[in-house]
Amino acid sequence: MRKIVILIILSLTIQCSFGQACGIYRIKYVGKIQSNSFKIEKIKLPTIKFLHGLENENSKNSSVEIELTNNQFLIELRSHLTSIYENAEDLLRFYKEKREGIPIIFLVIVNGKKKEIQTELTWDNIQITMVKDDKFGNLFELNLNEIDLENDTLKEEYPWDSVVTKVALNAIHLSINNFVNEVKDENFPSSPGPFNVPFRQKEITEFEIIGYSYSETNPHIYQIEFRPSNQTGSGNRITVVMNIKTKEALKVYMQADG
Known part of the structure; x- marks a missing residue:
């Protein structure tokens, strides 16, 4: 009986040692x-x-x-x-x-x-x-x-689709590059604006939405608030004025208040 058990164990060991038995x-x-x-x-x-x-x-x-x-x-x-x-x-x-x-x-x-x-x-x-x-x-x-993650299968919980968010983010990056490189553009970033000190942190590449508001006279015009994704609490803020119907960025305001 012991020999039979040993032979069975040996057979299984050999099988597991060759190929993928x-x-x-x-x-x-x-x-x-x-x-x-x-x-x-x-x-x-x-x-x-x-x-x-x-x-x-x-x-x-x-x-x-x-x-x-x-x-x-x-x-x-x-x-x-x-x-x-x-x-x-x-x-x-x-x-x-x-x-x-x-x-x-x-x-x-x-x-x-x-x-x-x-x-x-x-x-x-x-x-x-x-x-x-x-x-x-x-x-x-x-x-x-x-x-x-920008396709239509992943809807954001906002009154606009992911294309609007993408356009707003592109406008942010354009405004930062313009400011750092001293490119004059009255809208990207907008100056003078409601904020005082634009920030120069060009190395920031990821932003998240922290709020939004809309115009009562033109319900398609939204002010979407962003901040750097790694930031908590108060600090750098960016406001993008968007026409969510035409998916067009109108202005970008930047502030460093932290």
């Missing part, structure tokens, strides 16, 4: 996020158990939370499941049988508050390739490419 494989998520409207803190990507249909979206084991580096992500996950995949086509076919795409959750800061935004990528927008390395278990790279 134990069925263990790894996936590596790679990709980049493009966003001018949101400050992205982290993202949540599906676990392998979720991709296999063993976890639902509400389960705590359905996703893994990762931080971004320059809005890019790269993480490797290991499967302990028993299915065997020797090529990317078989793995993609299996994933497609489970669901049409994968959900991705973005942890962002909107209007000074943290919130989650969810979208779903279809398998047509994801490339799966097999990567050769010297580690145990086949490695498959899931390239999610560049995910654009």
